[in-house]
Amino acid sequence: MRRRLVLALGLLAVLVALAGCASPFGGGGPDDARLNQNATYDWDTNATTTYDVGRGNFTGILGVENESYVPLYQRSELGTDEPLDVASLRYRYPDNGTVVAPANRSNFHVNATNSRLNVTLPAAGGQVAFTADRPNAKRFAVPMFIDSAHSVEVVLPPQARVGVPLLSKVSPGGSTSRVPEGSDRMLVRWESAERGPILTRYYLARDLLLFGGIGGVLALVGVGGALYYLRQIRVLERRREEIGLDVETETDEFDDDDPPPGMR
Known part of the structure; x- marks a missing residue:
């Protein structure tokens, strides 16, 4: 104690x-x-x-x-x-x-x-x-x-x-x-x-330039990534067409109004 x-x-x-x-x-x-x-x-x-x-x-x-x-x-x-x-x-x-x-x-x-x-x-x-x-x-x-x-x-x-x-x-x-x-x-x-x-x-005036530059770089990277993604989609679509896979076109290849394949 x-x-x-x-x-x-x-x-x-x-x-x-x-x-x-x-x-x-x-x-x-x-x-x-x-x-x-x-x-x-x-x-x-x-x-x-x-x-x-x-x-x-x-x-x-x-x-x-x-x-x-x-x-x-x-x-x-x-x-x-x-x-x-x-x-x-x-x-x-x-x-x-x-x-x-x-x-x-x-x-x-x-x-x-x-x-x-x-x-x-x-x-x-x-x-x-x-x-x-x-x-x-x-x-x-x-x-x-x-x-x-x-x-x-x-x-x-x-x-x-x-x-x-x-x-x-x-x-x-x-x-x-x-x-x-x-x-x-x-x-x-x-x-x-x-x-x-x-x-x-508060922030310093130069911080706006810094963040603006970083934002510009990120925007360019984002645009570049989007363009690359779209380009890859176009390449895949062309490859599907070349090997005869089903690709959506303006007219359906198997339209009911056309005769079956081999009978045209």
């Missing part, structure tokens, strides 16, 4: 250690140096929430109306919520546009739990910005950090596109997409998004 108790306690300790390692903060809190890293954000956005998606990271600028608290999180590979590991955290005051980092204000701080990175802002309203890592994959997904319906805009990486159903997916519905003149980056926009997550699965 004593041995079983020791084994159970050991297993519990291992599970607790694994839970800490699974956290993006390794069981500790967010790194202050990382939160205060230098960064420059374009605060003059055209949407309440704007995400600028890069190859290996993304930036988010959230407009928070009458709110002084924002929970940041992401969905883990196990399907559970975990705190979003952010860097270069900034807040912009709504009245004068002053931008501050957590190190500049004692009332601008973060607190990490098992599922959320709770960001306390120095004032209600304004904008909060951050940078976070992401897998270098053709997919971007992020929860809705603001509860009320608001406009959302996602700036895809260079040459990234959505629009072909088999190669891309955008959720929730009701979005529009366009590529501004003189730019190679597509903008996906929701005028009033209320439910998340925001999801964009």
Whole structure:
């Protein structure tokens, strides 16, 4: 009995250690140096929430109306919520546009739990910005950090596109997409998004050329195979005619109106 108790306690300790390692903060809190890293954000956005998606990271600028608290999180590979590991955290005051980092204000701080990175802002309203890592994959997904319906805009990486159903997916519905003149980056926009997550699965413009080339080759192979098949049928029909086998013709060889063979 004593041995079983020791084994159970050991297993519990291992599970607790694994839970800490699974956290993006390794069981500790967010790194202050990382939160205060230098960064420059374009605060003059055209949407309440704007995400600028890069190859290996993304930036988010959230407009928070009458709110002084924002929970940041992401969905883990196990399907559970975990705190979003952010860097270069900034807040912009709504009245004068002053931008501050957590190190500049004692009332601008973060607190990490098992599922959320709770960001306390120095004032209600304004904008909060951050940078976070992401897998270098053709997919971007992020929860809705603001509860009320608001406009959302996602700036895809260079040459990234959505629009072909088999190669891309955008959720929730009701979005529009366009590529501004003189730019190679597509903008996906929701005028009033209320439910998340925001999801964009995209392809690169060169992928269309690749798949188009593959489709062309397959089409040629299919046409060539069909022509070869028809040619073989014609060859077999001629061989049947040559050896006197029954082959359908325009007039039946044994028409009832004709005399039997040998009596014509």
